Amino acid sequence: MPLRVLLGWLSFVIGLGLAVAAAQVAEAYGFQREAIQIILAVVTTGVSVPLIYLLRKYADRKPWSGLGLSSPPQGLAYLLKGAGLLLLSTGITLLTGLVFGWIKVVGVQIPAETLLAMMINLLIAFFYEAFPEELAFRGYIFQNLNTKLPSWLALITQVLLFILAPLAIIAGLVAAGIGSWDAVTWEYVLTLAVFGTALQLSRILSGNLWMCIGYHLAWLEMVRYIVVPDSGAIIEVEYLSRNGYYLIHIGTIVLSIIILLVWSRRGKLRPLNWMSKAADD
Numbered sequence: 001m002p003l004r005v006l007l008g009w010l011s012f013v014i015g016l017g018l019a020v021a022a023a024q025v026a027e028a029y030g031f032q033r034e035a036i037q038i039i040l041a042v043v044t045t046g047v048s049v050p051l052i053y054l055l056r057k058y059a060d061r062k063p064w065s066g067l068g069l070s071s072p073p074q075g076l077a078y079l080l081k082g083a084g085l086l087l088l089s090t091g092i093t094l095l096t097g098l099v100f101g102w103i104k105v106v107g108v109q110i111p112a113e114t115l116l117a118m119m120i121n122l123l124i125a126f127f128y129e130a131f132p133e134e135l136a137f138r139g140y141i142f143q144n145l146n147t148k149l150p151s152w153l154a155l156i157t158q159v160l161l162f163i164l165a166p167l168a169i170i171a172g173l174v175a176a177g178i179g180s181w182d183a184v185t186w187e188y189v190l191t192l193a194v195f196g197t198a199l200q201l202s203r204i205l206s207g208n209l210w211m212c213i214g215y216h217l218a219w220l221e222m223v224r225y226i227v228v229p230d231s232g233a234i235i236e237v238e239y240l241s242r243n244g245y246y247l248i249h250i251g252t253i254v255l256s257i258i259i260l261l262v263w264s265r266r267g268k269l270r271p272l273n274w275m276s277k278a279a280d281d
Contacts, residue, residue, distance in 0.1 A: 015048030041127035075210030082214025102244030
């Protein structure tokens with residue numbers, strides 16, 4: 001089990017690392033930003049997903065369905081549920097920030113340019129971030145961990161590996177002389193920790209990776225285009241206090257975790273058994 005978990009982690013890190021390296025080369029040759037984003041998406045999914053597939057087929061010798069990835073038509077309801085959870089949490093935290101005077105809404109609009117950018121980003125984010133990450137971490141890695149470890153310990157281990165993945169990429173860039181540790185702050189690490197927890201709970205309580213993918217995509221759209229201190233945002237905000245920023249970027253995810261646990265207790269999702277282990281299938 002430890003070797004397969006490590007190989008699953010390396011599958012994603014190698015895919016993302018090669019994608020970043022390819023993007024660096026493309027940028028050096030003057031490629032446009034849009035082309036670089038496409039390169040990132042194609043290389044990350046093009047490397048990571050086949051590696052995970054090969055591991056599942058030849059190392060695990062188990063069916064693909066055991067990772068919780070159903071067909072897209074079957075997963076659509078879960079995708080929408082994940083996105084809906086994020087939007088609900090964002091709405092509540094935004095209202096909370098307004099009440100406490102930490103956030104000011106400057107304007108609400110639906111610019112055609114922003115909608116177009118969101119549609120393009122949705123496709124790129126799916127292949128660059130949401131799909132390969134969820135398949136690797138909340139799918140393959142967690143499944144292998146949970147066959148041997150209770151759910152609570154498998155979740156914590158998955159979150160730690162999730163945090164280590166971008167740190168490994170940054171370490172490689174720093175070693176190559178083309179990166180720095182400036183982006184690694186306590187807020188960044190904490191966001192990864194709660195984000196990985198919310199996503200894994202979505203998988204555990206729904207049994208379907210599409211809920212994780214929906215939540216992941218909605219989060220990326222929210223922090224880039226929907227609730228942003230930018231004139232092109234759908235909801236342009238101004239953070240009157242640093243607490244407002246933390247509330248939206250971290251509090252929203254924490255609230256999602258709470259909502260997931262409440263839904264589980266009320267029977268809207270699977271009951272949560274922290275000591276359970278997954279069937280080895």
